[in-house]
Amino acid sequence: MKSTKIHMKKKHFLAIGLALLLMLLAACGTNTAGTTTGSSGPGSTATATKTSAAQNCGVIHTMRLMVVPADQNHAKSTEDCFWQAYQGCHTATFTYFQASVDTASIHTFSLQSQNGQCVITDALQQQVMPRPAKAIASYTCTGLAQQSDGLHFTSCGSEGNLVVPAGGAQ
Numbered sequence: 001m002k003s004t005k006i007h008m009k010k011k012h013f014l015a016i017g018l019a020l021l022l023m024l025l026a027a028c029g030t031n032t033a034g035t036t037t038g039s040s041g042p043g044s045t046a047t048a049t050k051t052s053a054a055q056n057c058g059v060i061h062t063m064r065l066m067v068v069p070a071d072q073n074h075a076k077s078t079e080d081c082f083w084q085a086y087q088g089c090h091t092a093t094f095t096y097f098q099a100s101v102d103t104a105s106i107h108t109f110s111l112q113s114q115n116g117q118c119v120i121t122d123a124l125q126q127q128v129m130p131r132p133a134k135a136i137a138s139y140t141c142t143g144l145a146q147q148s149d150g151l152h153f154t155s156c157g158s159e160g161n162l163v164v165p166a167g168g169a170q
Contacts, residue, residue, distance in 0.1 A: 054110065057081035057094035060164060064100060067167050075167030083146040085111050089118035096164045102129045107162065109141075109153070120144055122156045 058078035061068045067075050078094055085092030096107040106125040111118060120141040127133035139157030150166040
């Protein structure tokens with residue numbers, strides 16, 4: 001009897017862990033359809049790229065605006081990757097997963113050269129756990145700056161200015 005209870009607890013724990021992993025993977029999915037164009041940020045240079053695949057710089061997860069411990073070591077490299085792509089106006093993306101207790105905002109930032117300008121797009125999704133994320137809007141940001149506390153996106157539609165915190169910046 002005791003062995004059966006332990007076996008059931010292990011199955012229950014495994015099922016919960018798998019469900020959480022699937023929710024996290026679903027939340028990191030993106031929908032970037034319907035993007036618009038805008039002006040480039042200060043100091044950017046436009047370079048036409050002919051590659052169709054964007055460089056994926058990674059994912060940064062935060063919980064109540066603090067970078068989660070699992071992302072502390074790679075948050076800075078993810079931000080550096082996107083910042084460097086912006087400097088050369090190379091096609092790139094990264095995802096910023098901003099979670100609270102049972103809700104999440106998922107920002108998928110993209111860079112593209114369009115008509116000689118470097119365009120930053122923010123495809124926003126919202127999620128109420130355990131439901132899947134839903135596309136809300138797609139905005140064009142007017143600029144990007146890398147500062148010691150993270151990446152600063154300016155004038156991203158109705159979202160306004162957004163800061164993606166750097167690893168270790170609490």
